[in-house]
Amino acid sequence: MDKVISAQDLTLSYNNNETIINQSNFSINSGEFVFITGASGSGKSTLLKSLYGALEPKQGELIVGGVKMNNINNKKLNFLRRHIGIVFQDYKLIKEWTVEKNVMLPLIISGYAKDVSEVQVQKLLTHVKLNHQLGKYPLELSGGEQQRVAMARALAHNPIIILADEPTGNLDDYSAQVIWNLLEGACTQLKTTIVVVTHHIPETMKIDYKHLHIEYGSIYEVS
């Protein structure tokens, strides 16, 4: 299997020089479902930030989707991000845009034609069971519905990787299960690599997954 993410002696730190991740190695194969766990403040979200280029490696090497993340320029970073889907705990939907336009965002950025985008958005909103809400604004939806919109947006441009930071952290059990099902579906049906940062791995997982755990700045695989 092709490696879609690989880290060699990866060290991550913020401006205050406090090391969050220290000389860690790991790799993620294409089409894998990966959980990253760890205690609060262990560096899970920091690691995820480095995967979408919001934080540059301090030392070591990090390659995501074939792109080296060290000293990455804006052009390359934008190119990489157009092949990544991201889901956050707080949804990060654009409040003044409708559901339809929010889901269309990655397609607009990638330069898809309007008619093609509309068909794709309709398909995705049907998939997340929100096709009747496309004219609504995010704040008119429940938390679970907003996260389904965020999922549809993350899937819109057929990304090679979906990165999710505590995607069910704000949701009730039912809504959380819907999100897990959608992520599993993306992995099995679309062969998308899924990387999820979470406190708890759901017991209802039906597919094989890789489990990376962060403790005291080190990343290790839990077998």
Next chain:
Amino acid sequence: MKSLKNHFSLIAALFTILFTLQVYQILERSISSYEESLRSNYAMVVIATSALEESSLRSRFDIIRSVEEISPEKVIKRLEKEMDKTSLGLLRASLPKFYRLSLEHYPQPEEVDILSSQLENMKQIKRVENFSQTHDQIYKLLILYKGVTQIFAFAIFIVTLLLIIKEMRIWQFQHEERMNIMALFGAPIMLRSAVLFRLAIIDAIIAATMILVIFSLIIKSGWTEPYFNDIGIHVTLFNYAKDSFLHFGLALSLSMILALMLVINHKEEV
């Protein structure tokens, strides 16, 4: 409604700046027009023993615009009943020459003093009357009027500048989240800022158009004309070509600078 609110705040700030600019321009034009009317009414009187040549005076003193001889006939006519022809002839022959000197601009008191003393130093000139007391009073009033206008315009400029800075902060807050989200999905900087620039251009056009419409209505209504006519000045309230160009240019530049500063200052925080 929310979108209208977003538009209104920048339009109001731009409108205030443009309105202040136009009012300041009208005041400047009024002062210039008043200065021009003062200049055309002001003249020095020179009494000379022999005839003065206009060309030689003008070549010697740049400030002199024209030299006009004042005929003494009016005064002599009044004396016709009281004096005989011989005496009048003698009087006519012994009278000095009177000249009215018009100037290029309304002079400062120092310029009046220098010109007076230089003229008095000329052999054929006996006396120079510069009406200095009246001149000084009017000149000081004009300077005061100019100063008050400038202070007033400066104060409004400061207030509107504060409005713009406040508006910038609101914009920063309103647009940062959307720009960050778009950046997450790989939108290049121009696409991320497209909404900002579109908003800036639309608001600038609306603000400048509002000024154009308001001043057109003021001109059409004609209610300002009597006030200006009363003080004897004629002012162009709104020069459609020049002022519109200035307003559209200024509004577009200001709003684009505002948008550009937001884009430059934008820091991705995810």
